Amino acid sequence: MRGTDRTDVYTRITNEIVAAIEAGTGEWRAPWHHDGSSIARPINLSSGRRYRGINTVALWVAAMNSDYADGLWGTYRQWDAAGAQVRKGERATTVVFWKQVERGNDSASDDDEGGHRKMFARAFSVFNVAQVDGYESAPVVGLSQEQRHADAETFIGNLGVATVFGGSEAYYRPSSDVVHMPPFDRFREAASFYGVWLHENGHASGAKHRLDRDLSGRFGSASYAAEECCVEILSGLILADLGIAHHPRPDHAAYIASWLKVLKEDPRAIFTAASKAQQAADWMWAQQPAEVARAA
Structure with missing residues (x-):
């Protein structure tokens, strides 16, 4: 081509x-x-x-x-x-x-x-x-919802990123290399809880001692939008692997305009974001025990 x-x-x-x-x-x-x-x-x-x-x-x-x-x-x-x-x-x-x-x-x-x-x-x-x-797909037997949520808990635990629960905001703090999450009961459903938790661990994957992405961008900047887009795709990839729905976060309204601006200005931007998201997904799977990765 x-x-x-x-x-x-x-x-x-x-x-x-x-x-x-x-x-x-x-x-x-x-x-x-x-x-x-x-x-x-x-x-x-x-x-x-x-x-x-x-x-x-x-x-x-x-x-x-x-x-x-x-x-x-x-x-x-x-x-x-x-x-x-x-x-x-x-x-x-x-x-x-x-x-x-x-x-x-x-x-x-x-x-x-x-x-x-x-x-x-x-x-x-x-x-x-x-x-x-002229083609019939083989039936797919899915795990129970309880098992999928248990698998998500184990998967995130295997990433080795510390999480502190409490407060009302979810974020990753690079200086301490810690994810901060509201308690489980602050979320409307389990899928939203695991989606947000994976999103913040997605940011943690970009730390200097892991995949070394640019995490310095401030809200409204192109680098911030690119990182958020990357981590959202990453969350979609991993949640799909785990058989869990990936719902929009309540704060997505604030991100949409910045995502669209970056994508419209540079046709390669989504390719870069997807490539980095796949790299981060590969890193997350590499942290799992061999038998878990093989089963996936």
Whole structure:
């Protein structure tokens, strides 16, 4: 995917995300807010692997716009190989595959943010299982709500970030490396409690001795909006893994305008935020015992 094609895919995916956020502003809803069902965990038909980073966000947008109920996706050829037929007139969703280019081959390549490596980007068109005929998804057996909440408690505990409960505000304080949370009974439901707790641990993942993201931005700045966007996507990724809904926070109304401003000014911003969110999700899973990570 060369020059203008690469620019076009950045712009196309960003525009779809912006449109989805603007359509949901009455409820302060963004594509990374979900109900915790399988649609929040997009999987490729052929490989059986989860989509990652910006591709997950792009597929969340498509699922949100079309009200899909299943997270299974594949290319036209993959569905055909599975004996299914994409229905005529169905609109594809764009995902991007990145591959590192071998040294000495500069064709169709692009520097990453730090200029440390060359990457080849290729766009693919995929379709959801709801867009095809002749295929039945296997039934998904979910854990009980109590088990999911217990798993979330264990998952967050394994991150090794201290939490102090009390007061009415949730925040991460970098100077002490401590997450502060209101008590459980201050939240309207368990999903909101775990969503906020993961959000603040998401900020903690960016500490200098962990992933070293810029946590110095003040409210209203581009760096603050970028960090909040990153951590919101991260929360959506982990809550999807745990099968827990990701609801908008009460303070999202204040963030929406700053998110939209950053995304509209830079089509690459959401790609960067999604990449850093995936990196943080990978770090969180790396803190879990091996048997837990394997089961996930």
